[in-house]
Amino acid sequence: MSILGGIMVPHPPLIIPEVGKGGEKQIEKTRKAYEEASKFIAELEPETIVLISPHSVMYADYLHISPGYEAKGNLSAFGAGQVKFSVRYDSEFSNRLCELAEDFYIPAGYLGEKDKNLDHGSMVPLYFIQKQYSNFEMVRIGISGISLEEQYQFGSLIKRASKELNKKVAIVASGDLSHKLKHDGPYGFDEAGPVYDEKIMNVMGRAAFEELLEFDPVLLEKSAECGHRSFVIMAGAFDKLSIDTTVYSHEDVTGVGYGVCSFRVLGTDESRDFFTRHEKKEEKKLADRKSNEDEYVSLARLIIENYVDKGELMDLPGNLPEEMYENKAGVFVSLHMRGQLRGCIGTICPTTDSVAEEICQNAISACARDPRFNPVTKNELKYLEYSVDVLGQPEDISSTGELDVKKYGVIVTKGSRRGLLLPDLEGVDSVDEQISIAKRKASIGEYEKDVKLQRFEVIRHY
Numbered sequence: 291m292s293i294l295g296g297i298m299v300p301h302p303p304l305i306i307p308e309v310g311k312g313g314e315k316q317i318e319k320t321r322k323a324y325e326e327a328s329k330f331i332a333e334l335e336p337e338t339i340v341l342i343s344p345h346s347v348m349y350a351d352y353l354h355i356s357p358g359y360e361a362k363g364n365l366s367a368f369g370a371g372q373v374k375f376s377v378r379y380d381s382e383f384s385n386r387l388c389e390l391a392e393d394f395y396i397p398a399g400y401l402g403e404k405d406k407n408l409d410h411g412s413m414v415p416l417y418f419i420q421k422q423y424s425n426f427e428m429v430r431i432g433i434s435g436i437s438l439e440e441q442y443q444f445g446s447l448i449k450r451a452s453k454e455l456n457k458k459v460a461i462v463a464s465g466d467l468s469h470k471l472k473h474d475g476p477y478g479f480d481e482a483g484p485v486y487d488e489k490i491m492n493v494m495g496r497a498a499f500e501e502l503l504e505f506d507p508v509l510l511e512k513s514a515e516c517g518h519r520s521f522v523i524m525a526g527a528f529d530k531l532s533i534d535t536t537v538y539s540h541e542d543v544t545g546v547g548y549g550v551c552s553f554r555v556l557g558t559d560e561s562r563d564f565f566t567r568h569e570k571k572e573e574k575k576l577a578d579r580k581s582n583e584d585e586y587v588s589l590a591r592l593i594i595e596n597y598v599d600k601g602e603l604m605d606l607p608g609n610l611p612e613e614m615y616e617n618k619a620g621v622f623v624s625l626h627m628r629g630q631l632r633g634c635i636g637t638i639c640p641t642t643d644s645v646a647e648e649i650c651q652n653a654i655s656a657c658a659r660d661p662r663f664n665p666v667t668k669n670e671l672k673y674l675e676y677s678v679d680v681l682g683q684p685e686d687i688s689s690t691g692e693l694d695v696k697k698y699g700v701i702v703t704k705g706s707r708r709g710l711l712l713p714d715l716e717g718v719d720s721v722d723e724q725i726s727i728a729k730r731k732a733s734i735g736e737y738e739k740d741v742k743l744q745r746f747e748v749i750r751h752y
Contacts, residue, residue: 292453293531294334295555296461296524297327298494300517300548301345301414308370316543323538323550324418330536330552332423336460338380339419339426340448340527342520343411343464346432351664353391353398353444355384356406356430363408375413375420380427383451383459387429390447395669397436398444411464419462426460433519437628438503441519442565445526463524465517467491467540467547475545477514486513487547490521491540494551497533499525500564507629508717524553525564532559572628572673579675579752585610586678586751589646590623590653594674597654598666606646614646620681621648622712622748623656625666627673633660638681638701638710638746649678679712682747690743693721698745700728707732713748 303309305321314321331339347354359381365373384400391398408416412430434441452459467490469475470483486509493501502522510518538550583591589610596604622636635655642648657666666674684701687693693700699713702725709732711724718724725743726736734741 293449293459293461293527293555294336295330296463296527296553297331298463298465298517298521298524298549298551298553299324299327299415299418300466300546300550301343301411301464302466302544302546302548303365303368303410303414304544305414306365306370306373306417308373309365309368317541317548319539320541320548320550325422326538327550327552328418328422330554331419331460331462334460335423335458336426337458338383338429338452339460339462340383340429340431341412341415341462341464342431342433342523343409344433344516344520345409345411346430347403348432348434349402350435351397352401353396353434353436353441354402354432355387355398355400356403357384357400358406361406361408361428361430363413365410365413368410373417375408375416377408377416377428380429380457383427383455383457384429386451386455387447390450391444394443394447396440396444396447397434415462415464431523433523437630438505438519438522439565439568439628441522442503442526442529445523446529446565448523448527449529449531461524461527463517463520465515465520467515467517467542467549469514469516469546470512471542471547472545477545479545480512480514482509482512483514483547484542485509486515487540487542487549490515490518491537491549494521494549495535495537497528497535497553499528499562500568503564503568511717528553528555529565530558530560530563532556532562576673576675582752583676584751585614586645586649586680587676589614589649590676590678591674593650593653594625594657594666595671598657598668598671603650603654606650610646614649615644617645618643619645619648621645621652622679622681623649623652624677624679625656626675626677627670632670632674633657633663633666635660636679636681636710638684645680676752678751679748680751682749684744684746687743687745690721690725693724693743693745695719695721695724697747699748700724701744701746702728702732702734703742703744704732704734704738704740707734709734714750
């Protein structure tokens with residue numbers, strides 16, 4: 291057997307009458323849609339339900355699979371402790387999933403969980419599903435900060451495990467949409483919110499799962515979406531499969547988006563090999579970028595590729611522009627992979643005899659010594675995008691009015707604590723936000739006084 295189908299559902303505790311106490315009526319459209327989606331799951335009669343929840347155990351660099359043989363939970367955190375849940379885990383399936391993740395170098399498994407209680411991202415779907423169907427075991431999976439591509443690949447392992455174990459499997463992708471849909475909503479409004487909701491409902495309605503991997507990371511962050519990674523993992527399980535989609539509802543009356551869809555697997559369809567198609571597009575984009583990079587970026591790439599491959603710093607090339615040997619400046623080397631920061635280290639003022647040497651020093655640090663990340667591996671090299679910022683001389687300023695988030699970087703100093711943020715960063719749109727991030731980097735409190743401000747310009751090389 292294999293994947294039978296799945297559903298995309300939200301998880302507002304409000305929708306459960308014992309919690310909402312009448313308030314659930316404001317999202318009646320979603321409640322009715324939930325019932326239809328749950329009937330769809332019952333119709334499939336799965337032996338195993340793989341439930342993906344953003345509120346299960348979550349790590350930045352690891353996908354957590356819940357271990358053990360059972361789990362329980364209740365809604366006491368939402369004033370309804372009498373609403374209780376109990377599920378049996380399919381340990382055979384989750385064990386195989388852990389093995390496949392290791393085989394395919396996807397960071398996923400049982401590590402880390404101590405609290406075995408169910409989260410509300412799992413309990414809300416179970417509330418509706420168990421009213422319609424209960425003859426199943428469950429595999430519970432969290433989401434992660436790893437790339438969308440890795441989470442999509444992990445989804446494909448769910449399909450592989452279901453085939454190997456000859457089990458009938460349905461997937462429940464639990465996740466709200468944007469939390470930034472109304473000015474009077476609990477999380478406020480951002481113009482990215484409605485954009486995300488419209489786009490995600492369009493993509494899921496067409497089962498155009500490749501597009502899930504192409505969402506702008508800034509849009510995802512600013513919309514404060516909840517379920518995108520859940521949807522990506524489910525989509526990975528549907529790769530190369532023909533899908534019939536039903537869109538039941540989309541609501542935003544509370545300021546949070548709720549979308550409900552079902553996906554019925556009709557059979558194999560090799561034309562829907564979305565991941566391979568996406569990877570080819572990414573490879574072309576990276577090749578085009580590499581062909582257009584200047585000497586500053588080419589040097590950073592050369593140094594990093596040699597260091598990761600051989601573990602040593604190569605000699606400085608002799609064919610660089612003279613300015614790179616003659617000038618001194620602080621330099622930041624930034625690495626991105628699949629739209630996410632992968633390393634960034636720099637110097638505010640020069641610490642070597644030339645810009646070229648500064649690039650070499652900081653390139654090694656960015657790929658191997660950034661404390662936020664593990665060292666870059668050989669397998670990652672082909673996916674890296676590089677930028678090199680050469681800093682101008684910092685100058686003191688007396689007020690934030692002398693800053694421009696696009697033109698100037700900022701340095702904040704309080705005693706021995708100092709934080710820097712480069713200019714024109716994606717997702718940083720205001721001077722206040724720029725200063726706030728720089729303060730956090732320096733461990734300077736938001737409201738501490740007598741903070742020294744400096745600005746600087748950069749020449750950014752791609």
